[in-house]
Amino acid sequence: MTQRKRGPWTILKERLGYENPWMQVREFDVLRPDGAPGLYGVVEPKNAAIGVLPAFENGDTVLVGQYRFALEAYSWELPEGGGAVGADPLDAAKRELAEETGLSASHWCELIEFDVSNSITNERAHSYIAWGLEAGAPAREGSEADMQMRRLPLHEALSMATSGSIRDGFTLIMLMTAVEKARLGALDPDLSRSILSGLEKA
Structure with missing residues (x-):
């Protein structure tokens, strides 16, 4: 492989270190910006991250809870x-909201798009607000069999976020950006x- 530049980094060699149906890890022999040799690994998910903030007319939203294998902890999150x-x-x-909560929405608005991490992965996140909600039956995957759903005022979700009860970064970003x-x-x-009315009840 011919050497190539990536910003101030020089890539000397690259190889696929690991791959499964959901992601791959690519490893690079590099020259760092200071000219010293180094090693860099990048996790490359095969999916983009997707998030939804459901907004009810009365200022409520919906959280889902599930056990997160990588963290060895239970986590409350937006869908x-x-x-x-x-x-x-x-x-x-739209698919994720329906699968996890059973909700469908007549209105959608892009909320924020961002990089999940600036050091170890190139994963991109896309998020939306959904409103004009109608209830339905969830259609969860087998990995979500333990999932619970909780409807609550937005100010309670924000309180969980600021107190550390919600630790999921994607959820924190969506809540703060929407407000x-x-x-x-x-x-x-x-x-x-609707969003501001959910805060006034605090």
């Missing part, structure tokens, strides 16, 4: 999942009123 890289992330968001956009008037007016 999240994955969607194929290159596919429409909104389609994946700030509502306060700034950067969302649909009816949606903003």
